[in-house]
Amino acid sequence: MDSAPDYARQKAADFIAQLNELLTIPSISTLAEHAPDVERAARWLVDDMRRIGLRAEIHRADGYLPLVYGEWLGAGADAPTVLVYGHYDVQPADIADGWGTPPFQPTQRDGRIYARGALDSKGHVIAHLKAVESLLATGDALCNIKLLFEGEEESGSAHIYQFVRDNRQRLQADVIVVSDGSMPDEKQPVLVYGLRGIIQFEMTVTGPARDLHSGHYGGNVHNPLQALTEIMAALHDERGRVTVPGFYDAVRPITAQERDVLDGMREWSEREWHAVTGAPATWGEPDYALHERSGARPTLEINGMAGGFFEKGFKTVIPHKAWAKFSCRLVPDQQPATIAGQVIDYIHALTPPTVRVEVTSDWRDAAPGVVLDYESPSMQACIRAYEQGWGVRPILTREGGSVPVVAVFAEVLDGDVVLMPFGYKGGGAHSTNEYIVIEMFHKGIQTALAFYDQFAALHSGAD
């Protein structure tokens, strides 16, 4: 019988075909009309889990989008247990946003597959599922395996926290592998030991009771669009720091030792920044390197803003309302509740008597930042797995994105949490023309297989 790695290599074309199947399903969790598609994707996953030999089921409750859970406990009670987490829901995508090909018709070119979710994060989900298939098909599995795939990650992970708490015993594992995210270079794996948290806000500025003629009232009514720009502009100083009082109070400083570790990312991250962003110049807190600004520092970002007339042509209106959506990325030890209060209080303090402001934050969307111990044995096993799967020692880093469930796993379950990204950072997560590099997908499967090996060896005391 073949080894699991050989099996995975032989099945490469099948695995890609299966990934493409899942990518055709527009499982957009943030848009209610796509709930049936999220359901369809969950069904696809649970069917495949059962086909390859897992005991699998869909978990749901009122208003949930489905959680897919599968397990194989055939390695026995003495063997270590690995829990893998991923998410199969995706961000919204519309070809009109500037996609070269329809976002839910996976298109292969130049060694990549273009589709919404290819990178974030169906590629990760399928890589892990196919690693498990390879282990079970070849009898190579030395660990018990638990797979947990979420359908609400992109819409704020409303229910998985409670699910993890309610199923503490069932999910118990010696290590929790959270597989999502990306690396700044296709050839250079990166091991993420820190993630930022997030908290989201919606804000409405209301002035007059209805839209007014800018000729009649321009000059004596505070234009809500202008008030919005004044308030939003006041949330940063000229050095790019957030001005909300107390915002940085709890931020854990970067130690000299950690700064050295993180410095491994400096060059990669600068090169990648220029290759991917195409922005005219870097921006942000001058006392921190680019990778520190995005990995270890908190932010406040406007994600959307609108008001008045912005179609073709002109309408000389003072709109009665203006909107903004914004979010803060958080780092340890900022508490989402504290930050939400500080931001909301400050915006109210900035609001002049000439307009009314409503600003809210949805608790179900909030997650704290997290930093994992990069010296733990599990993390060391993970480093060796990447050395096998990619042929290169991974760089350690802190990632700017948020995987809200990581903090919950770290809090509720006993095992170490490790992060295992297989994607390329330039692959357009949350943007147009998202893609996965096919070679990285296959290396991801090999890395996952190597990790099971390494982790089993670690547990048995051998190496």
Added chain:
Amino acid sequence: MDSAPDYARQKAADFIAQLNELLTIPSISTLAEHAPDVERAARWLVDDMRRIGLRAEIHRADGYLPLVYGEWLGAGADAPTVLVYGHYDVQPADIADGWGTPPFQPTQRDGRIYARGALDSKGHVIAHLKAVESLLATGDALCNIKLLFEGEEESGSAHIYQFVRDNRQRLQADVIVVSDGSMPDEKQPVLVYGLRGIIQFEMTVTGPARDLHSGHYGGNVHNPLQALTEIMAALHDERGRVTVPGFYDAVRPITAQERDVLDGMREWSEREWHAVTGAPATWGEPDYALHERSGARPTLEINGMAGGFFEKGFKTVIPHKAWAKFSCRLVPDQQPATIAGQVIDYIHALTPPTVRVEVTSDWRDAAPGVVLDYESPSMQACIRAYEQGWGVRPILTREGGSVPVVAVFAEVLDGDVVLMPFGYKGGGAHSTNEYIVIEMFHKGIQTALAFYDQFAALHSGAD
């Protein structure tokens, strides 16, 4: 035979029915898909002009929306000539914006007719047309009459300036009556002797080459939405003054004498401000009264702004682009070209190296502000006409809106220009639920008739 005023009273219901007919035509000049409706409205007007006895025709050239011109010169070469200007095109309107009834299905309730254009400005156009019908049907016309109705006022009056210059001889008149605008109270007519000019701008802030994930790049890319708020917020100081260098240099100060004249509006304008705007507090330059801020001071207003994700849900994106549309209301003696240059230069000066900004101003949309001589005989005839039509002496004022053609008439034609509004300021021009007060429409017709009388008397030396 009846007098013209009696004829108009007898035909009141017919006149309203004809107004309603014209209001059903969505002659939105700013949206290209409505060009056939603008054409239809022009056709309706030229047909009615011919029916009542004018020689009338539609003027057009490539890319024009039609100008409707009609004349009756039967009073003879020695009689004075009155040219009336109005516009029959309207602002965009959609029931989804918050209209109680469909904007192009005129609906009568509480003594008002609700429809887009009822106030701005089909009510004015029909009032004048029906005044002329009354004169011609009764043989009461002592003046030669010229009617010029524009179809591009709401989209920037792209061609009428050239039309007036090219037809200087044909349009020559002893007085030019520009009928548009509104008064702050239904019972109190207001004679406008000044109008603000306008210049419009479009602005794009571009940062990264495409939308980015706010987790990956938040903190080291300048978010175009943030840059937009920073630039726009910097265009006013905390006292509501525009900060563009040189912006106020050419502004003609209000003399003590004019301030006294304008003071007749203070109470009306304050009462009306509170009744109409519903805003929580007044705003603007503290050294000027409300009616001075909107009538005699220039402004810069954001009319529309957009960027990123602003639908339901969240998308944690750093958008690659953000837009704003804004406009300046101008007063004498600000030159649109100078102001455009100052605004554009200042925005470029405010633009940090981290983003790119493109800001443009379309010359075809610009108009200077104008102040007419409120002591001229024509204006005095107009005052007497309102005393007859409304039964109240009109207050003199300067209006905040722009009727771009006024400056052209004043420059090109020899006659005095007078303004003759019949609308109520709370009637929702450029907003939802626009309406005309039916009684004011009829008073408008009587005022127009009285003006022909007064003006003929003025010319013949009698009174």
